[in-house]
Amino acid sequence: MNNFSNLPSIHYEGPKSTNPFAYRYYDANRLIDGKPMKDHLKFAMSYWHTMCAELTDPFGKATIDRSYGKTEPMEIAKAKADAAFEFMTKLGIEYFCFHDVDIAPEGSSFAEFQDNFHEMVSYIKGLMDQTGIKLLWGTANCFGNPRYMHGAGTSCNADCFAFAAAQIKNALDATIALGGTGYVFWGGREGYETLLNTDMALELDNMARLMKMAVAYGRAHGFTGDFYIEPKPKEPTKHQYDFDASTVLAFLRKYGLEKDFKLNIEANHATLAGHTFQHELCVARINNAFGSIDANQGDMFLGWDTDQFPSNVYDATLCMYEVLKAGGFQTGGLNFDAKVRRPSFRFEDIALAYICGMDTMALGLLKAHALIADGRIDEFVAKRYASYQTGIGKQIIDGTATLESLEQYALNAPEPKMESGCQEYLESVLNNVLFS
Ligand code: XLS
Ligand code: CA
Ligand code: CA
DSSP: OOOTOOOOOOOOTTTOOOOOTTSSSOOOOEEEEEEEEHHOOOEEHHHHIIIIIIOTTTTTTTSSOOTTOSSSSSHHHHHHHHHHHHHHHHHTEEEEEEEEEHSSSOSSHHHHHHHHHHHHHHHHHHHHHHOOHHHHEEOOOOOOSSGGGGGGGSSOOHHHHHHHHHHHHHHHHHHHHHTEEEEOOOTTTOEEEEGGGOOOOHHHHHHHHHHHHHHHHHHTTTOSSSSEEEESSSSSSEEEESSHHHHHHHHHHHTOOOEEEEEEEEEHHHHTTTTTTHHHHHHHHHHOOOOEEEEEBOOTTTTTTBOOOOOOHHHHHHHHHHHHHEEEEOOOOOOOOOOOOTTTSSSSHHHHHHHHHHHHHHHHHHHHHHHHHHHHHHOOOOOOGGGGGHHHHHHHHOOOOOHHHHHHHHHHHHHOOOOOOOHHHHHHHHHHHOOO
């Protein structure tokens, strides 16, 4: 099988089903708090991993054939798009995300790529109209081509900056034409290998210049969605400027970009930065910068970006807990930026991987909703900070307390009475909600 033509349509059959080609937890139209699961989760297919990745690694060649039964590059691109929309339709996935180079052959010059790209954007528009499938976000791949070896917006070579800008303009045009609600900047080469050859100040200023140009162009051409930065600390560069959510927020504020940009948080990037996925989502949420999610997971023993399909329900629950606390997705959604392992080379393995990922996130939603309804954790947290509701705590919050007034208070007060943090009890509450 060189495509998804033999794949059956996947439906919800409930937790007792042993049919591998069925959802056990994802019941698209089931209402949770009056909203269908599909609208809580807004699942999206990543075009690059799902349709393009050949499952190579630094030690081995492709294990999957991505020619979709064709030989000419544009024929392959069209057959690939047909297969993508067949896949999404059969799985009931309503959104997709793409890089410019995922959908069209690069050819031998930028001009040739642009022609191919325009033709493929119209082709994909036709498939979207036929199927009702929507674009979640678009982006430009400004990291794969050798011209970006020193970076794109942060390249030492101004011509490379110009090529990146040209790609971003076209990718933004496509995102607007296809009705995408987000546009992603992932700075795959925006970082450095050694400071010995790097003007960090100029590189960061230039990265902001490129983003400002994108905002100016997008807003002038009808893009009303959100721009996103996707943090990642390293890989492919040794140090990436968009290290983690907090670093990106500081960058956005320094350059006055915070109104147009939100964050696209990826699970595997969070763990590479030494944070939990929930931490990064929480940082985004409390700074009103929660935008979208790249759902996947890393391997706790590997220090690189393995982009595995999410299967850890514990993490999925804490992820969806943050999503619910943020009020749900607005422009964003859950994009499976995930790939099958190299030996899972059959097209049906890709479907089985999505079924696992979608069921995991669906279970996460159900359990996060149950955790909030249960109320014990929220109640504990509220009680833990109750000392800020009255007395000296209220003065600290109101801004009426000063160092001098607090000194007077401390001189006259008994030693503070400590309470337990109750971590183990709260972990048992979480387990109780997860497994009942
Ligand atoms: C790579 C990134 C990339 C972005 C889009 O690690 O996750 O796939 O999501 O360029
Ligand atoms: Ca990603
Ligand atoms: Ca990744």
